[in-house]
């Protein structure tokens with residue numbers, strides 16, 4: 001054995017919590033990981049906190065590096081380097097510093113942050129010939145990074161061949177028979193077997209694009225759960241703990257998901273200071289880092305009706321107007337006889353149980369619509385940006401590890417396996433039948449919320465999406481006439497070929513002419 005050979009298989013730059021946990025995860029799978037952080041003391045502390053024993057008998061470990069030159073020298077060639085720094089200019093700063101420190105053109109630099117996919121496209125081009133820039137979505141938060149995230153890699157296909165063994169080993173695993181995530185690994189004891197939650201997504205920014213849509217769906221999913229909570233709280237007078245119990249039960253059925261599980265847990269949590277439910281002491285002003293907004297902007301740019309995802313972003317914006325809402329709540333009237341916008345007539349007993357069941361159905365149907373919108377958006381994007389997505393594979397790798405992991409992603413996987421070019425998830429037989437059976441509850445809940453003055457932007461927009469999608473004739477005929485009236489924007493006719501356009505002489509003799 002050559003003792004001078006560089007010891008490290010993979011390099012990791014950026015030792016904040018995601019970077020640290022991903023490095024530990026990689027080492028748990030038998031790799032030697034060169035670790036570098038801009039502040040050398042962070043690296044030293046991280047490596048001394050995680051001596052070789054942490055990785056059991058896997059053979060993996062950490063190699064501390066205090067300079068980028070030392071980091072590059074510590075890596076086997078051609079190099080594989082993962083960068084987990086704040087999305088934005090910091091990614092370019094690291095790439096340029098690596099180039100200055102002596103990186104080779106066949107070294108791969110993987111950006112594992114929540115980068116904007118157009119930046120990834122640009123970087124892939126800009127760095128060509130100096131390094132191979134590769135983007136990978138990483139979902140699953142801190143625990144996912146440590147014990148198995150869902151990974152959405154996009155970039156050069158040959159680079160993917162080199163990354164694949166690492167990505168497949170560190171990703172979350174799903175039981176191939178049940179489609180359920182396998183038990184979390186523990187330090188030094190990686191999960192063995194199972195289907196890895198990663199697949200090659202496509203070239204350049206495709207991986208980061210799909211991660212962005214994942215986050216858009218995450219926003220919608222979270223907002224829908226919050227609306228279900230709000231209705232149960234306001235209309236049934238249930239306590240957070242009682243709602244938490246209901247959500248725990250739902251989590252055993254077709255609403256089984258990571259977000260449902262953590263929500264049930266949160267609702268049962270008391271505030272360590274006051275003893276009140278923790279949700280009652282958390283200010284109702286939501287933050288956001290931008291990925292949901294990017295999804296909404298992209299949907300608007302492509303004119304894809306991802307209304308529930310977009311409403312979820314707006315709902316966060318509305319929540320942040322806390323001071324204005326406090327003022328408005330004292331000025332603006334809600335429905336008569338319902339102070340504070342809630343119902344005075346709270347269902348109880350059997351009626352209460354029935355009402356809870358309708359909220360369940362509303363949540364289930366609206367959730368299907370949110371996912372349908374996300375997939376519809378990706379479907380439009382692949383045409384626009386010249387990608388070729390495999391939707392069955394995307395759903396498959398979201399079954400475990402990521403924030404939106406849910407039992408029904410198995411059903412989405414199966415739907416796209418049956419029909420890879422499905423126009424819309426709503427048209428799949430399984431989902432069509434499920435909505436048909438549950439839509440009455442959904443409609444009752446949206447109507448109830450409207451009559452009671454309870455805001456349900458995501459529930460209602462999902463229902464409008466569903467009803468619009470299944471409506472043969474929308475009033476866009478009238479809209480086209482208006483556009484033609486004031487702006488001579490032309491219209492197509494129902495009795496002529498698509499693409500032929502006409503204008504009516506609205507201000508003259510009202511004759512019609514075909515326009516070129």
Ligand code: 6PG
Pocket residue numbers: 114138139140141215218287288289290291292402403
């Ligand atoms: C994930 C999450 C992760 C992060 C979001 C939070 O998949 O692991 O989506 O990427 O939690 O960026 O986004 P907001 O701060 O915008 O809610």
